Amino acid sequence: MSKVLVSDPIDQAGIDILSQVATVDVNTGLKPAELIEIIGQYDALMIRSGTRVTQEIIEAGTQLKIIGRAGVGVDNVDVPAATRRGIVVVNSPEGNTIAAAEHALAMMLSLSRHIPDANASVKRGEWDRKTFVGAEVYKKTLGVVGLGKIGSHVAAVAKAMGMKLLAYDPFISTERAEQIGCQLVDLDLLMQQSDYITLHIPKTPETTHIINATTLAKMKPTARIINCARGGIIDEAALAAAIKEGKIAGAALDVFESEPLGESDLRAIGKDIILTPHLGASTTEAQVNVAIDVAEQIRDVLLGLPARSAVNIPGLGPDVLEELKPYMQLAETLGKLVGQLAGGRVELLTVRLQGELATNKSQPLVIASLKGLLHQALRERVNYVNANIEAKERGIRVIETRDASARDYAGSLRLEATGTLGTHSVTGALLGDKEIHLTDVDGFPINVPPSKYMVFTLHRDMPGIIGKLGSLLGSFNVNIASMQVGRKIVRGDAVMALSIDDPLPDGILAEITKVPGIRDAYTVTL
Numbered sequence: 118m119s120k121v122l123v124s125d126p127i128d129q130a131g132i133d134i135l136s137q138v139a140t141v142d143v144n145t146g147l148k149p150a151e152l153i154e155i156i157g158q159y160d161a162l163m164i165r166s167g168t169r170v171t172q173e174i175i176e177a178g179t180q181l182k183i184i185g186r187a188g189v190g191v192d193n194v195d196v197p198a199a200t201r202r203g204i205v206v207v208n209s210p211e212g213n214t215i216a217a218a219e220h221a222l223a224m225m226l227s228l229s230r231h232i233p234d235a236n237a238s239v240k241r242g243e244w245d246r247k248t249f250v251g252a253e254v255y256k257k258t259l260g261v262v263g264l265g266k267i268g269s270h271v272a273a274v275a276k277a278m279g280m281k282l283l284a285y286d287p288f289i290s291t292e293r294a295e296q297i298g299c300q301l302v303d304l305d306l307l308m309q310q311s312d313y314i315t316l317h318i319p320k321t322p323e324t325t326h327i328i329n330a331t332t333l334a335k336m337k338p339t340a341r342i343i344n345c346a347r348g349g350i351i352d353e354a355a356l357a358a359a360i361k362e363g364k365i366a367g368a369a370l371d372v373f374e375s376e377p378l379g380e381s382d383l384r385a386i387g388k389d390i391i392l393t394p395h396l397g398a399s400t401t402e403a404q405v406n407v408a409i410d411v412a413e414q415i416r417d418v419l420l421g422l423p424a425r426s427a428v429n430i431p432g433l434g435p436d437v438l439e440e441l442k443p444y445m446q447l448a449e450t451l452g453k454l455v456g457q458l459a460g461g462r463v464e465l466l467t468v469r470l471q472g473e474l475a476t477n478k479s480q481p482l483v484i485a486s487l488k489g490l491l492h493q494a495l496r497e498r499v500n501y502v503n504a505n506i507e508a509k510e511r512g513i514r515v516i517e518t519r520d521a522s523a524r525d526y527a528g529s530l531r532l533e534a535t536g537t538l539g540t541h542s543v544t545g546a547l548l549g550d551k552e553i554h555l556t557d558v559d560g561f562p563i564n565v566p567p568s569k570y571m572v573f574t575l576h577r578d579m580p581g582i583i584g585k586l587g588s589l590l591g592s593f594n595v596n597i598a599s600m601q602v603g604r605k606i607v608r609g610d611a612v613m614a615l616s617i618d619d620p621l622p623d624g625i626l627a628e629i630t631k632v633p634g635i636r637d638a639y640t641v642t643l
């Protein structure tokens with residue numbers, strides 16, 4: 118049975134799902150050295166933001182197949198290190214969207230009405246109605262930095278509260294922003310014109326300290342800034358100085374450069390700052406959502422199925438996966454076949470999407486083709502995560518082409534591998550109820566479903582050759598399940614595809630090539 122380590126608190130709903138397929142150990146609050154010590158026993162690791170999954174931890178996790186982040190941000194995981202090791206990293210892109218958006222909105226209103234300090238004052242026995250006079254958000258301008266899932270929901274609610282909306286997000290179209298009711302502007306203008314600024318961007322090298330002394334200096338002295346996205350997006354020292362010097366009116370922070378928040382100037386600022394301990398995703402609803410979402414993906418990956426929200430398998434979102442799943446199986450099978458036909462070291466793989474397939478995303482099919490191609494060399498060590506990297510490291514160049522006019526089958530995929538021993542090509546399509554068929558080998562039309570063990574010959578189309586090959590295999594007790602010849606012209610060159618029940622015993626391939634008329638023979642395992 119597989120073993121899963123849960124190293125941050127997650128909802129029981131997730132543990133229940135994992136327990137269907139694995140032994141689950143919940144062990145929270147581990148120090149890095151303790152995690153390194155035990156991670157080697159586990160097939161999967163489930164975390165939230167509390168565990169930092171460094172390269173060292175990933176390298177110690179020799180059995181790890183998947184790291185599941187029960188939430189959105191994966192900035193606490195060394196994703197490139199996981200990718201290199203073929204470990205899938207999954208998250209829950211939508212499970213806590215509403216929770217985080219509502220926390221940001223709660224922060225905005227709390228800041229405007231001094232709710233935390235007013236509450237503390239009443240609890241101290243005071244009745245001070247003067248100190249806590251607030252401001253309305255109605256008709257004020259909210260600047261949303263990052264108009265993704267959370268930013269969009271914040272914008273929609275803020276609009277309903279009568280706020281005017283500006284947004285900065287270089288990856289969003291003007292039309293999309295307008296749909297949400299936001300005017301897309303550059304960051305400078307947003308900083309200058311907003312009464313409230315709310316951040317909903319990931320932490321990346323580009324966004325680190327994107328809010329700094331210079332950008333803060335552009336804000337109105339009456340403006341307030343909210344960060345429920347990631348610590349480190351705002352330069353905390355510059356923020357503390359800006360509030361203390363009255364350059365801005367206040368801030369509300371849920372996330373910090375270093376968590377838990379240690380010694381910090383921010384704590385000393387009175388009523389103009391609200392600090393919460395990374396609570397954006399901490400609602401009952403969100404925790405159930407993310408735990409189920411991620412536990413299901415861990416379960417699936419441990420059962421050998423693909424994950425729907427892998428962050429390190431490019432282009433493989435849930436929608437793409439659903440549509441392309443049968444074609445990915447086709448691509449992988451063709452990859453295995455062309456790799457074995459090519460033998461030697463493959464230097465170039467050309468992936469051609471034909472017919473209806475030509476309008477699809479090619480990246481997942483390229484990855485699946487490479488996974489198949491590299492299977493011979495790497496076996497289970499190659500997967501959708503590392504296929505690209507492994508191919509690059511082996512110097513395999515990939516060319517993608519499309520041919521929408523190829524109409525023999527609704528959609529088909531052609532792979533051509535060129536290596537040290539020559540060039541081979543295979544084409545396949547899905548027939549009927551998504552059954553894989555090989556439709557062409559080295560330019561010769563055939564129509565056979567692939568089977569686990571196959572023999573291909575390149576021969577001269579002439580009488581008696583099929584009989585001779587059949588007798589030869591029979592004399593070695595090799596049972597032929599099916600046989601088909603593909604030829605372009607009568608008595609010209611032809612390809613024969615044989616499905617056999619068991620692997621071809623050693624030495625027989627050489628015997629096959631001795632049959633007069635057979636020029637080449639290949640045995641493959643798919």
Ligand SMILES: NC(=O)C1=CN([C@@H]2O[C@H](COP(=O)(O)OP(=O)(O)OC[C@H]3O[C@@H](n4cnc5c(N)ncnc54)[C@H](O)[C@@H]3O)[C@@H](O)[C@H]2O)C=CC1
Pocket residue numbers: 188189190191210213214217262263264265266267268285286287288289317318319320323324345346347371372395396397398399
């Ligand atoms: N405080 C908490 O507990 C929680 C925090 N988060 C954090 O909230 C943030 C946003 O999450 P989602 O909305 O789900 O992500 P998302 O991926 O849907 O949206 C992020 C948006 O940021 C934009 N963006 C990326 N780089 C940018 C840049 N350099 N400048 C401006 N915009 C940029 C993207 O185009 C995208 O539209 C993430 O950092 C996530 O980790 C998420 C959930 C809970």
Ligand SMILES: O=C(O)C(=O)COP(=O)(O)O
Pocket residue numbers: 165166167187188189190191213395396397398399
């Ligand atoms: O989902 C995210 O990005 C979050 O920041 C939530 O973090 P958490 O799971 O509450 O530690």
